[in-house]
Amino acid sequence: MPQSTKTAIIVIGGAEDKVHxxxxxxxxxxxxxxxxARIAIIPSASREPAIIGDRxxxxxxDMGAKEIKVLDxxxxxxxxDAELQEYVETCTGVFMTGGxxxxxxxxxxxxxLMEKVRQRAHLGEITLAGTSAGAAVMGHHMIAGGGSGESPNRSLVDMATGLGIIPEVIVDQHFLNRNRIARLMSAIAMHPDRLGIGIDEDTCIIFERDGWLQVMGKGTVTIIDPGELSHTNQVDIGSTDPIGLHNLRVHVLCHGDRYHVYKRALMPVNA
Structure with missing residues (x-):
């Protein structure tokens, strides 16, 4: 199957170009x-689901999809709901909006409904995309909220349980646009068995079933890999004290760059 038509999981940092x-x-x-394409739009993250679903x-x-249904x-x-499940059983793409x-x-x-979406995404039967809040839910551990612009500390990030579509990762979105690098580092300090992925606006990762992800868009994707972390004071400090993280590996990836989530390795640029 050609690369451009293969199913994938697409994780978008938010504010993706909807016009040009x-x-x-x-x-x-x-x-x-x-x-x-038979597309299901899930606008449930939004407080105005009818408006964002319609958009x-x-x-x-306009692109020419065969069928589109908003699962409001x-x-x-x-x-x-049996009717909604039936549509998700037969659709070819699911798009989760922001909010x-x-x-x-x-x-x-x-x-x-969501179990069916996750199962079909894992089997490669559908392409699943999420933008902004729809991106944040991809991991098992989810950043539910928090601040920015401070040193990494536990009070900077609120964690919750996500949808577990790609359980190995913790995703943050609107990333460098909202100065969230310390927030993602704080989350990774609490869950050093996971991989941190921060995605800028109008930027996404296309996650293939073989474990490779490819970056697309105008901004960058920041990978925070704690695999060789040698020390953190996270367990010994108060909630507002600065977190130290020694030997953290950070990659900043641009359009076209590839990274293997399970091997935690970059594809050489000229490969």
Whole structure:
């Protein structure tokens, strides 16, 4: 199967271009089957789900998707709705919008609907994308909120349980645009068995089933790898004291760069 039509998980840092080249959204559309795409939009993170759902519906209609359905889930009972599950069973792409990641997880985590989405994404049967809050939910451990612009410290980040689509990672979004590097480092200090991924606006990672991710977009993706962490004072300090992290490995990746999540290795630039 050609690379451009293979299913993938696409994790977007937010504020993706919706007007001009729409490069990231076009990639989701193509990976979902282009003219044969049957797309499910999940706007449940948003406080205005009808408005944001309609906006993405128009975008994918303009691109020529075969069918689009907005799954406007506003209470947990709808996560067991047979009609919605049936659509998710047959669609080719699922797009989770921005908003509040706690709201999204509160409505959909552990529902039959989201279990079906996760299962089909893992089997490579659909392309799954999430932007902003829809990106934050990708890991098992999720950054639910917090501050920016301080030294890393425990009070800087609020953690919760995400949807576990890519359980090995902790994702932060609007990353360098909102100065969130210390926030992600604080999260990684608490969970040093995970990989931190910070994604800038109008930037995404395309995560393939073989473990490689590719960066696309105008900004950067920051990888924080604590695999060789030699020391942290995280367990010994108060919640507002600065966290020390020794021997942390950091990569800053640009459009076209590739990284293997499980091997924690970069693909050589000329490969």
């Amino acid at each position: 080249g729409r490069e990231i959204l076009q990639t989701f559309f193509r990976r979902s089957g282009a003219g044969e 993405y519906q128009r975008i994918f209609e 889930v506003r209470d947990r009972a709808q996560g067991s 509040d990641q706690l709201r999204l997880c509160g409505l959909l985590s552990d529902t039959p």
